Amino acid sequence: MGKTGRHLSPRRKQRLRAYLGCIPVVLAYQAVAAVVSGVLMWGVRQINLRLIYLTGRVAVTSGDFAFLFSTWQGWLIIALTLLSLVLLVSLDVNGVLYLAGRLLAGKEARVRDAIPAAIRLTRRFLNPRGLLVVLYIAIAAPLVDAGVTIPQTREFYIPSFITSVIWSTPLYAVAYVIALVVLAVVGIRYLFVLPAVAVEGRSVREAFAIAPRVMRGHWRHFLPRMLVFVLQLGMVFALAGGAAYLAPAAFGSVGDRFWMLFFLYIALLVGVALTLSVQPLQTIEITRLYLGYVRGETVVFAAPRTAWLTRRRVGIGAVAVLAGVAVAAGVSTVWFDVLFPVGGDAHIVAHRLGGNAAAENSLAGLQSSIDLGAYGYETDVQRAADGVYVINHDNNFSRSCGVDAKVSDLTSDQIAQLRIAGSDGSEEPVPTLDETLDAARGHGVLFIELKGPTADRQMADDVVAAVRERGMEGQVAIIGLDYDLISYVERTYPDLTTGYLYFFSFGDAPALDCDLLVLEEEAATPDAIEAIHAAGKRAYVWTIDTEESAESVLAGDADGVITDEVALCQRVEEELRGRTDIERVVDAIYLA
Numbered sequence: 001m002g003k004t005g006r007h008l009s010p011r012r013k014q015r016l017r018a019y020l021g022c023i024p025v026v027l028a029y030q031a032v033a034a035v036v037s038g039v040l041m042w043g044v045r046q047i048n049l050r051l052i053y054l055t056g057r058v059a060v061t062s063g064d065f066a067f068l069f070s071t072w073q074g075w076l077i078i079a080l081t082l083l084s085l086v087l088l089v090s091l092d093v094n095g096v097l098y099l100a101g102r103l104l105a106g107k108e109a110r111v112r113d114a115i116p117a118a119i120r121l122t123r124r125f126l127n128p129r130g131l132l133v134v135l136y137i138a139i140a141a142p143l144v145d146a147g148v149t150i151p152q153t154r155e156f157y158i159p160s161f162i163t164s165v166i167w168s169t170p171l172y173a174v175a176y177v178i179a180l181v182v183l184a185v186v187g188i189r190y191l192f193v194l195p196a197v198a199v200e201g202r203s204v205r206e207a208f209a210i211a212p213r214v215m216r217g218h219w220r221h222f223l224p225r226m227l228v229f230v231l232q233l234g235m236v237f238a239l240a241g242g243a244a245y246l247a248p249a250a251f252g253s254v255g256d257r258f259w260m261l262f263f264l265y266i267a268l269l270v271g272v273a274l275t276l277s278v279q280p281l282q283t284i285e286i287t288r289l290y291l292g293y294v295r296g297e298t299v300v301f302a303a304p305r306t307a308w309l310t311r312r313r314v315g316i317g318a319v320a321v322l323a324g325v326a327v328a329a330g331v332s333t334v335w336f337d338v339l340f341p342v343g344g345d346a347h348i349v350a351h352r353l354g355g356n357a358a359a360e361n362s363l364a365g366l367q368s369s370i371d372l373g374a375y376g377y378e379t380d381v382q383r384a385a386d387g388v389y390v391i392n393h394d395n396n397f398s399r400s401c402g403v404d405a406k407v408s409d410l411t412s413d414q415i416a417q418l419r420i421a422g423s424d425g426s427e428e429p430v431p432t433l434d435e436t437l438d439a440a441r442g443h444g445v446l447f448i449e450l451k452g453p454t455a456d457r458q459m460a461d462d463v464v465a466a467v468r469e470r471g472m473e474g475q476v477a478i479i480g481l482d483y484d485l486i487s488y489v490e491r492t493y494p495d496l497t498t499g500y501l502y503f504f505s506f507g508d509a510p511a512l513d514c515d516l517l518v519l520e521e522e523a524a525t526p527d528a529i530e531a532i533h534a535a536g537k538r539a540y541v542w543t544i545d546t547e548e549s550a551e552s553v554l555a556g557d558a559d560g561v562i563t564d565e566v567a568l569c570q571r572v573e574e575e576l577r578g579r580t581d582i583e584r585v586v587d588a589i590y591l592a
């Protein structure tokens with residue numbers, strides 16, 4: 001390979017309008033691929049659900065997934081999931097690469113040929129290297145927020161309760177940043193594997209050998225070119241999207257709901273079309289540059305000819321779209337308050353008794369939450385060496401009290417000598433369960449999480465006995481991350497409220513044995529909350545500590561939030577009640 005740029009002809013220049021001319025083709029392909037992928041995923045989901053049911057379960061969750069590795073049903077679920085990921089990558093990525101190859105060769109790019117071609121490419125990735133590529137696209141690329149991704153896993157994330165621990169510990173934070181950088185570098189290094197396989201017809205083994213060599217010889221040209229390309233697309237799309245949103249904003253200010261919704265829905269369609277076009281256009285550019293590098297010449301293409309996109313069809317389609325938008329706007333106007341509720345009526349529960357208002361899991365924190373008027377208070381109970389139940393989140397007292405000792409290794413008398421350090425320099429004693437129940441009695445709802453290695457059926461029985469002794473059955477909810485334990489409480493003490501905490505699930509989660517489902521923030525999608533409500537249960541979300549998160553969750557249908565920032569959530573709720581019509585609509589669309 002020659003040095004970067006020496007073999008590229010400066011006289012040939014790729015025009016941006018050629019990419020914009022590809023938008024109808026890539027959108028048409030994505031529409032068809034979405035239907036095929038939807039049917040595929042529905043079928044795989046039905047099979048996996050039946051396999052889960054065969055194990056006597058109704059769902060796989062973060063607190064109950066070990067069976068996947070210990071039963072034949074679990075291994076079959078894993079195999080089907082991997083196979084479906086390979087198919088999804090082929091449909092969502094390799095199909096676009098096939099179209100890109102046709103465009104760059106000056107041939108007709110037909111959607112009806114791309115789907116079969118994408119499916120045929122699937123078999124090339126059914127090997128260890130191919131599966132690594134698929135897993136990187138499905139899991140790693142979303143984490144580094146760069147590279148080629150697929151819609152089904154584009155929102156893959158590390159739960160915020162884990163990242164909060166990472167960022168609060170310097171060593172973990174450095175290791176995390178290094179891991180993300182390594183993943184990003186690996187992604188760039190092997191970025192040309194996909195076009196090498198899907199366009200040039202190479203095996204994955206060959207592509208793994210060629211791709212890094214090509215990137216190594218041309219990264220100084222490739223990275224700036226891609227940056228410029230993304231900026232160019234961003235400017236064009238920002239202008240188009242900004243113009244589309246001016247009209248609904250103007251009508252929203254004068255209070256005409258129908259026209260505000262009409263233009264807002266058009267703006268939404270424009271925004272969706274532009275958003276869906278970004279990655280395919282980037283894929284075409286990556287493929288164009290790659291082919292230029294391996295051929296030693298600048299590859300240039302013209303906008304594709306779309307014989308099916310006649311003026312008559314465009315006109316008919318435009319009329320149909322406008323008619324559909326008008327109908328949607330009319331229906332939305334009639335049912336405006338139902339579709340776009342005011343919001344701001346979720347229960348606000350203080351995390352670890354008082355959140356950040358005082359030392360965590362202290363009676364001072366509980367009193368601060370009571371003074372703020374919180375709906376409830378969440379806390380963590382563990383068993384000391386002498387059988388007394390005390391309040392502490394971690395398995396030891398290192399972080400909260402500066403003493404490196406496990407809860408289960410100390411007696412209640414020893415624990416009574418410890419002090420919880422508050423962020424304001426205050427020090428508070430570690431309360432017992434009995435003291436906490438007495439202090440909370442008559443003040444809101446106390447959410448007691450059965451925590452740590454001592455969380456077992458004995459703990460559940462003892463906690464329930466302490467609650468009954470004070471007549472607080474209607475004021476307490478027993479929650480936890482151990483599904484089997486929460487299920488035991490629900491079946492043994494059906495009169496008490498139970499809640500199961502999780503940060504991912506697959507299957508019929510609303511059918512789990514509990515009254516409340518307590519979801520980690522990113523898992524609390526509108527669909528998940530709707531399904532929980534349809535099952536007659538309540539949905540709480542944890543842990544909501546930023547204004548952005550509070551605005552997002554409290555504007556939705558969650559029944560409550562668990563937060564370290566009670567006052568912040570209360571303020572956001574008040575602001576939500578004063579939103580304008582257009583703010584309510586935009587928030588609803590954003591949440592969906």
